[in-house]
Amino acid sequence: xxxxxxxxxxxxxxxxxxxxxxxxxxxxxxxxxxxxxxxxxxxxxxxxxxxxxxxxxxxxxxxxxxxxxxxxxxxxxxxxxxxxxxxxxxxxxxxxxxxxxxxxxxxxxxxxxxxxxxxxxxxxxxxxxxxxxxxxxxxxxxxxxxxxxxxxxxxxxxxxxxxxxxxxxxxxxxxxxxxxxxxxxxxxxxxxxxxxxxxxxxxxxxxxxxxxxxxxxxxxxxxxxxxxxxxxxxxxxxxxxxxxxxxxxxxxxxxxxxxxxxxxxxxxxxxxxxxxxxxxxxxxxxxxxxxxxxxxxxxxxxxxxxxxxxxxxxxxxxxxxxxxxxxxxxxxxxxxxxxxxxxxxxxxxxxxxxxxxxxxxxxxxxxxxxxxxxxxxxxxxxxxxxxxxxxx
Amino acid sequence: xxxxxxxxxxxxxxxxxxxxxxxxxxxxxxxxxxxxxxxxxxxxxxxxxxxxxxxxxxxxxxxxxxxxxxxxxxxxxxxxxxxxxxxxxxxxxxxxxxxxxxxxxxxxxxxxxxxxxxxxxxxxxxxxxxxxxxxxxxxxxxxxxxxxxxxxxxxxxxxxxxxxxxxxxxxxxxxxxxxxxxxxxxxxxxxxxxxxxxxxxxxxxxxxxxxxxxxxxxxxxxxxxxxxxxxxxxxxxxxxxxxxxxxxxxxxxxxxxxxxxxxxxxxx
Numbered sequence: 001x002x003x004x005x006x007x008x009x010x011x012x013x014x015x016x017x018x019x020x021x022x023x024x025x026x027x028x029x030x031x032x033x034x035x036x037x038x039x040x041x042x043x044x045x046x047x048x049x050x051x052x053x054x055x056x057x058x059x060x061x062x063x064x065x066x067x068x069x070x071x072x073x074x075x076x077x078x079x080x081x082x083x084x085x086x087x088x089x090x091x092x093x094x095x096x097x098x099x100x101x102x103x104x105x106x107x108x109x110x111x112x113x114x115x116x117x118x119x120x121x122x123x124x125x126x127x128x129x130x131x132x133x134x135x136x137x138x139x140x141x142x143x144x145x146x147x148x149x150x151x152x153x154x155x156x157x158x159x160x161x162x163x164x165x166x167x168x169x170x171x172x173x174x175x176x177x178x179x180x181x182x183x184x185x186x187x188x189x190x191x192x193x194x195x196x197x198x199x200x201x202x203x204x205x206x207x208x209x210x211x212x213x214x215x216x217x218x219x220x221x222x223x224x225x226x227x228x229x230x231x232x233x234x235x236x237x238x239x240x241x242x243x244x245x246x247x248x249x250x251x252x253x254x255x256x257x258x259x260x261x262x263x264x265x266x267x268x269x270x271x272x273x274x275x276x277x278x279x280x281x282x283x284x285x286x287x288x289x290x291x292x293x294x295x296x297x298x299x300x301x302x303x304x305x306x307x308x309x310x311x312x313x314x315x316x317x318x319x320x321x322x323x324x325x326x327x328x329x330x331x332x333x334x335x336x337x338x339x340x341x342x343x344x345x346x347x348x349x350x351x352x353x354x355x356x357x358x359x360x361x362x363x364x365x366x367x368x369x370x371x372x373x374x375x376x377x378x379x380x381x382x383x384x385x386x387x388x389x390x391x392x
Numbered sequence: 393x394x395x396x397x398x399x400x401x402x403x404x405x406x407x408x409x410x411x412x413x414x415x416x417x418x419x420x421x422x423x424x425x426x427x428x429x430x431x432x433x434x435x436x437x438x439x440x441x442x443x444x445x446x447x448x449x450x451x452x453x454x455x456x457x458x459x460x461x462x463x464x465x466x467x468x469x470x471x472x473x474x475x476x477x478x479x480x481x482x483x484x485x486x487x488x489x490x491x492x493x494x495x496x497x498x499x500x501x502x503x504x505x506x507x508x509x510x511x512x513x514x515x516x517x518x519x520x521x522x523x524x525x526x527x528x529x530x531x532x533x534x535x536x537x538x539x540x541x542x543x544x545x546x547x548x549x550x551x552x553x554x555x556x557x558x559x560x561x562x563x564x565x566x567x568x569x570x571x572x573x574x575x576x577x578x579x580x581x582x583x584x585x586x587x588x589x590x591x592x593x594x595x596x597x598x599x600x601x602x603x604x605x606x607x608x609x610x611x612x613x614x615x616x617x618x619x620x621x622x623x624x625x626x627x628x629x630x631x632x633x634x635x636x637x638x639x640x641x642x643x644x645x646x647x648x649x650x651x652x653x654x655x656x657x658x659x660x
Contacts, residue, residue: 037606042617043624048449056451068452069609070617085517086605222619230434242621249432301621 034064036280039077039088041267042070044141046293046300054296058287064280073178081106081272088272089281095266096180098137099130099339107136108271114282117289117309125306128266129336137268138285141303143240144334145181145263146255146323148224148247150234158256161189164235165208170215174227174236177219179352180337181263182209185237188260188335195338199347206351213355228253239265240323241302255323257330264334266306419635426628433625444633447626456614457630460594463525463610467532468589474533475540475589476582480574482541483548494545497538508535509602516603523605531603532593539592540585547581 045068046054055066071077074097080086081101093101101107112118118138125142127134149158153172156163164173164185176182184194186205196202217233225242227233229250238246243255269285271278287293291309298305298314304324305311311319319325340348426444430437447453482493500508512531513523521527551574559569597612604613615627 039606041620042614043621047452049446067606067608069604069606070614072617072619083517084513084523084602084605085520086523088606222622225622226432226434229432232434245431245622249430249435249437 036089036277036284037067038090040092046296050300052296089275089277095130096337096339106273109135115286117286120307120309122308137270139268139306142266143303146240148236148243152252153234161258172234174233177221184263194335197344209355261333423632426632443625443629447629456611459608460611464590464593467593471533471536471589472586475537479541479544497541501538505598509599513602524607527603536589539588543585544581547578
């Protein structure tokens with residue numbers, strides 16, 4: 001019996017050892033192969049379920065191995081670059097983050113000689129405000145923030161951010177769970193710039209958001225898909241490309257552009273400072289800008305493309321969609337996020353914390369809980385002592 | 393009297409039912425939506441096996457899963473070896489140093505994960521070790537070793553010291569005595585420590601999040617990065633498969649256990 005157990009244990013450990021060793025060996029085998037380390041948003045490239053499996057196609061055509069990893073927010077990307085010493089070759093941050101990375105000298109200038117496909121990038125997406133000289137970035141996708149609403153329940157006209165403050169829809173409204181987007185909407189509603197550095201305008205936006213808080217079902221990000229799809233909520237702001245996905249799932253939903261104007265974002269490919277495989281990174285960026293690849297990506301992600309060649313290749317149904325490709329008039333009324341001075345960023349974070357914690361009284365929560373714990377400990381010790389004394 | 397009994401029965405089984413509902417309802421909903429024809433997790437659009445098919449073609453998810461398993465295996469095997477050596481060492485210490493060492497062992501477990509994660513990141517950045525498989529491995533070994541030690545201590549306490557001494561008397565060298573006498577006795581402890589380390593390593597998000605690099609990404613991090621868009625139902629499919637595998641394994645182990653106890657009962 002026991003012997004059997006030991007033998008089986010030996011077999012198990014042998015199997016594990018083999019698995020481990022083979023894993024390590026296969027991990028090291030490609031050491032001197034050409035590689036490119038790509039760091040992208042999750043679900044942000046056409047994979048095996050898209051038209052083209054972009055990464056596999058790139059590896060097959062160029063022989064360069066792609067190490068592909070993903071992140072969830074611009075801030076996560078920033079902290080990875082800033083403090084972990086990780087070495088990436090291609091990153092795809094959004095507008096304001098590119099501005100910040102340029103200001104902090106964390107990006108490499110791109111050699112456009114290696115990127116002939118840059119000619120396909122539409123003129124209006126070159127030299128944008130966050131990268132005025134256009135030396136650091138190649139646009140990948142763009143989109144806007146739109147109002148998504150359920151046509152079954154929302155009978156009033158949806159043409160203004162005001163509807164997110166409408167008492168009649170109390171409990172059915174969702175707001176962005178991130179400070180920059182939430183403040184952006186409040187500022188636009190008040191008729192201010194998204195990029196204001198005026199403290200009193202920010203304070204007013206905070207008052208607006210506080211007023212809205214009681215009407216909200218909650219602050220959400222990706223859960224908006226399910227809440228809107230399942231008709232738990234009727235009104236929410238979100239990114240245009242994702243609005244189209246939601247409408248596809250639930251045809252009762254529709255998207256609208258508010259008249260006060262909205263935010264337009266651009267996610268661009270950049271090369272971080274000190275990238276070890278800069279040339280491969282440029283080959284990769286050039287590949288991503290090739291019309292068929294850019295079209296496949298745009299179709300998979302659902303966001304709009306800044307690539308004229310890809311635009312031509314896309315279905316008429318997509319390119320004529322007002323939500324994905326709004327007309328000039330609406331676009332003229334959009335604003336891009338810019339990198340704000342550090343003190344304004346801190347101020348927005350503070351105001352956001354105030355809003356999030358305002359009614360729950362969370363300032364007292366921590367000391368109260370600590371107090372209760374301390375009292376509980378004292379009582380327990382006291383009782384234990386009392387019980388012990390009669391024994392002696 | 394009878395009514396009272398009935399009520400009692402209803403309440404007790406209702407309570408148990410409720411607890412199980414809370415525990416398992418989320419998992420069942422997750423599994424159900426892995427068969428949903430639409431990407432949505434709230435609107436049912438018909439039955440499909442599409443996500444299972446796509447899962448096996450999706451190299452991104454599969455490689456993240458493979459990374460997670462390889463990392464968990466390597467780190468928990470090494471943690472088991474390291475932890476066993478440490479536990480035996482700690483066990484043979486005098487009372488005072490033993491208490492100190494045990495507290496040092498508890499500390500990483502009590503320490504909030506996020507602090508462990510951040511400090512690992514800073515340490516690796518400081519010694520210029522670029523994040524990748526090695527950093528993940530070091531971090532995982534270090535947070536799972538304490539679990540091995542804690543699992544082994546009770547086993548060591550049950551151990552009969554004199555058996556080891558007897559083995560030495562009868563001509564074993566210390567290593568042989570360890571291998572032939574101590575190891576078989578404490579093996580269940582090592583195994584349970586190893587399994588615990590393995591599960592913690594698969595589960596871990598917070599610490600890995602701070603020490604991953606461009607070469608590899610574990611499954612929890614890959615899933616988290618999907619939140620801006622929408623977590624793909626392929627993940628539901630993968631979770632459903634993992635849940636089923638664990639369930640089947642548990643059932644098999646239990647059946648084996650029941651059979652063994654029956655055999656023993658017959659013997660005695």
